[in-house]
Amino acid sequence: MxxxxxxxxxxxxxxxxxxxxxxxxxxxxxxxxxxxxxxxxxxxxxxxxxxxxxxxxxxxxxxxxxxxxxxxxxxxxxxxxNGTELQRRVWAALRRIPTATTTTYGRLAKELGFDDPRAAIDVGAANGATRTQLPSSYRAIELSPVMAIRMGLTSQALAART
Missing domain, CATH: 3.30.160 (Double Stranded RNA Binding Domain)
Incomplete structure (x- = not known):
């Protein structure tokens, strides 16, 4: 090519x-x-x-x-x-995240129709596989339990944010 x-x-x-x-x-x-x-x-x-x-x-x-x-x-x-169907869906969803805002991989997975919380891992991996390092790639983040503790979130608040 x-x-x-x-x-x-x-x-x-x-x-x-x-x-x-x-x-x-x-x-x-x-x-x-x-x-x-x-x-x-x-x-x-x-x-x-x-x-x-x-x-x-x-x-x-x-x-x-x-x-x-x-x-x-x-x-x-x-x-x-080029990428898998999931990667292309994630990349398109990343471009739709409004400028100057962020979301979590878990929330993005839910928006893409996934109910399993482990889908956040796949969304994060797809984000990492992009070859266009446009800022939209950095609008979705992993919200880990360690980050939640640092942010003062309870387990219920963490579940609501992902």
Whole structure:
């Protein structure tokens, strides 16, 4: 599969952007994690041929606006990543979490229709498997008993939050 690799400057360091012929974001990560990016591309797409090109203007503008404080700027970016049906459902649900809010893996699992509390583990794993390190990936967190104790939550409150 042929894809395109671009280097994008950000206030947090240089980023690697992988797009397809339709300029859909297939992967985005920091340059320091180049090996992780390539490993993820192999896992999701098999043999990938990367051609270096300048970053698509629309994507650079969205990233620039995001880093300037316009947190919704990334919502317009089109993304696509190969994965299992569960992974794709989780990734789509992550993009629907409103900007500047968070949820738990357990709550996200319930929103996706899972009744078993252990599904939170699968949701967390799917989140970790994404190759687009967009901020939506960080809007869902694990709420562990240790975190609940630190937050002063009772076991009933913990159950209600997950």
């Amino acid at each position: 042929k894809m395109f690799l671009s280097h994008v400057a950000s206030p947090l360091g240089s980023m690697l952007l992988v797009t397809d012929a339709q300029q859909i974001v297939r992967a985005l990560d920091f340059e320091d994690y180049k090996a992780r990016l390539h490993r993820g591309l192999r896992e999701h797409y098999g043999d990938v041929e990367l051609m270096e090109i300048p970053a698509p203007t629309e994507i650079v503008w969205a990233l620039d606006r995001y880093f300037a404080g316009e947190l919704e700027a990334l919502d317009v970016l089109r993304t696509k990543t």
